[in-house]
Amino acid sequence: MAEMDTSSGGGHKKGPGVKKGKKLSTRVDLTPMVDLGFLLITFFIFTTTMSQPTAMKLFLPKDADKPEEQNKAKESGVITILLGKDNNVFYYEGQLDNSASNFKSSNFKDIRAVLIDKKQRTPEKDLVVVLKPSSECTYRNVIDILDEMAINVLKRYALVDISAIEEELVKKSEQMAGATASN
Amino acid sequence: MGRAKLPRKSTSIDMTAMCDVAFLLLSFFILTTKFKPSEAIAVTTPNSVAAKVAPDKDFVMVIIDKDGKVYLSMDDEAKKEYIANTLNNTKGLNIDVKAFKKAQYFGTPFSSLASFIALPEDQRKGGNLPGIPVTDTANNELVTWMRLINEAYLGTKAPNLLMKGDNMAKYPSFKAAVDAFKKNDFLKFQMITNPEAAPTGTDLWKINQTGEEKED
Numbered sequence: 001m002a003e004m005d006t007s008s009g010g011g012h013k014k015g016p017g018v019k020k021g022k023k024l025s026t027r028v029d030l031t032p033m034v035d036l037g038f039l040l041i042t043f044f045i046f047t048t049t050m051s052q053p054t055a056m057k058l059f060l061p062k063d064a065d066k067p068e069e070q071n072k073a074k075e076s077g078v079i080t081i082l083l084g085k086d087n088n089v090f091y092y093e094g095q096l097d098n099s100a101s102n103f104k105s106s107n108f109k110d111i112r113a114v115l116i117d118k119k120q121r122t123p124e125k126d127l128v129v130v131l132k133p134s135s136e137c138t139y140r141n142v143i144d145i146l147d148e149m150a151i152n153v154l155k156r157y158a159l160v161d162i163s164a165i166e167e168e169l170v171k172k173s174e175q176m177a178g179a180t181a182s183n
Numbered sequence: 184m185g186r187a188k189l190p191r192k193s194t195s196i197d198m199t200a201m202c203d204v205a206f207l208l209l210s211f212f213i214l215t216t217k218f219k220p221s222e223a224i225a226v227t228t229p230n231s232v233a234a235k236v237a238p239d240k241d242f243v244m245v246i247i248d249k250d251g252k253v254y255l256s257m258d259d260e261a262k263k264e265y266i267a268n269t270l271n272n273t274k275g276l277n278i279d280v281k282a283f284k285k286a287q288y289f290g291t292p293f294s295s296l297a298s299f300i301a302l303p304e305d306q307r308k309g310g311n312l313p314g315i316p317v318t319d320t321a322n323n324e325l326v327t328w329m330r331l332i333n334e335a336y337l338g339t340k341a342p343n344l345l346m347k348g349d350n351m352a353k354y355p356s357f358k359a360a361v362d363a364f365k366k367n368d369f370l371k372f373q374m375i376t377n378p379e380a381a382p383t384g385t386d387l388w389k390i391n392q393t394g395e396e397k398e399d
Contacts, residue, residue: 030198037205044212053228055237055345055373060365083354112385119386135355139247139348142357143229143376150232153386159361 056146061158077126079118081111081145082162084170085136088177089145093118096166105173108144115152129157134170224248224288226349231376232387238343238373243332245325246288247348251356252314254290255328257342262335269331270296290314293324317359325363333367344372 075094082090089106091114096103106114119127129149133142142159149157162170217239224246246254257263267283270276274293282300290312291299299312317325336342344364348357364372381388 030202034198034202034205037202037209041205041209041212044209044216048212048216053237053375054231054233054378055235056231056233056376057235057371057373060361060370060372062365062368062370112382116386133354133358135353137354138350139352139354139357140229140350142354143231143348143374146374147231147233147379151381151385151387153390161358 056143056150058146074126074128077122078128078130079115080130080132082166082170083131083133083137083141083145084174085134086174087141088170088174090170090173096169100169103169103173105177108141108148111145112148112152115148115154119152119154124155127154127156129154131157131159132162132166133159134162134167136170224254224290226347227351228347228376229350230379231374232379232381233376234378235373237345237375241340242343242345244345244347244375245360247346247352247356247360248314249349249351250314251318251353252290252312253317253325253356253360254288254312255315255325256288257332259342260284262332262342265335266331269334289328292316293327317363318355320359320362323359323363325360326366329363329367329369333369341369344369345375346372347375 092102244256263284267278267280278297
C-alpha cells in the first residue's frame with residue numbers, strides 16, 4: 001500500500017559544508033480517500049438501480065351493457081382462473097359444470113404449466129383467459145397472475161367479477177383443503 | 184563475481200489517478216441518483232416482469248396501502264388548484280387552495296378534507312388517515328375524484344394514470360379503484376411494480392432472448 005513518502009528525491013549530493021534542512025514531502029497517502037470514494041460509489045450505484053420502479057400496463061374493457069356488444073369467446077378456448085385467499089389458485093376450462101367436476105385447484109407455481117399446456121392445445125385466436133379474483137385475494141395475487149399473462153405471452157385476458165357460485169366454490173375448496181391439511 | 188544490480192523499486196503506488204477516477208464516478212452517481220421522496224405512506228410494491236420504467240412526472244397516482252386504504256397523489260399544481268376551487272364551489276368545503284396545491288397526497292373523505300389540508304405537512308402521516316372511502320359502491324368518493332381530474336385535464340394531454348398497491352392490499356380496494364377509473368372512461372392505467380427477470384424457458388424469455396421489441 002502507498003505510504004507517506006518522507007525520503008526526498010535522494011539523488012542530490014550536498015556539499016560537505018551544507019546543512020541538511022529537513023525536507024518534508026508534499027505527497028499525502030491517498031489510500032483512505034480512495035477507499036472512502038469507492039465506498040460511496042458502491043452506495044450510490046446500489047441506490048440508483050434499486051429505486052427504479054417499472055410500470056405494468058393494463059387496458060380496461062369498456063363496460064358493454066348489451067349482451068350482443070360483449071366479446072364472444074369460444075367455449076373450448078376459455079380458461080378461467082380464480083384467485084382465493086392465502087395464494088390459492090383455482091381454474092376450470094370452458095364452462096363450469098353443474099357438479100363442478102372440472103373445477104381444479106392449483107397454486108402460483110403450477111398455474112404456469114397449466115397455462116402453457118392450455119396455450120399449446122388451443123388455437124391462438126380462440127384462447128381467452130378469464131381472471132376472477134375473489135374478494136379475499138390480495139393485490140399481489142392480481143399482479144402475479146397478470147404477470148403470468150405477460151410471462152406466457154397470452155394476449156387475450158380479462159379481469160372479470162367473480163360470480164356468487166364461484167365464490168362459494170372457492171370458499172368450499174379452501175375449507176376442504178384446510179381440513180385435509182389439518183388431519 | 185560481479186552481481187547484476189537490481190534497481191530498487193518503491194512499492195508505493197501513485198494513488199492520485201485512481202483517486203481522480205473514483206471521485207469522478209462518485210460525483211456522477213451522486214448527480215444521477217434520484218432519491219425516493221420520503222414517503223409518508225408505506226407501500227411495498229409487488230414484482231413483475233414489466234420492463235417499462237414508470238413515469239415520474241405528469242401523473243395521477245392512486246395508492247393502496249396494506250390495509251386497503253386508498254390515497255390519491257398528483258403532481259400538477261395547476262390542476263390541483265382547479266380541483267380545489269371546484270370542490271369549494273360545488274361542495275362548499277372551504278379548502279385552503281394554497282395548501283391543497285402543495286399537498287402531496289389526499290387521503291380523507293371529502294367531509295374532513297378541509298381540516299386535513301389545514302394540518303401542517305409533517306403531521307399528515309399516512310398511517311392515521313382514514314383514506315378515501317371507496318369500498319361502499321354507492322358512495323365511492325374516488326369516482327368523484329376521478330371525475331374532477333378528468334375535468335381538470337380536459338383539453339390537455341391525459342395524465343399518466345398510475346396505481347401503486349401494496350402486496351397485502353385486498354382485492355376489493357383495487358376493484359373499487361378500477362371501477363372508479365372505468366366510470367370516468369380512464370381505460371388505460373399502469374401499475375407500479377418492482378422489476379424482475381422473466382423466468383428462464385418461458386415464452387417471454389424466448390422473445391427477450393431473440394431481442395424482439397416487446398409489445399406494450
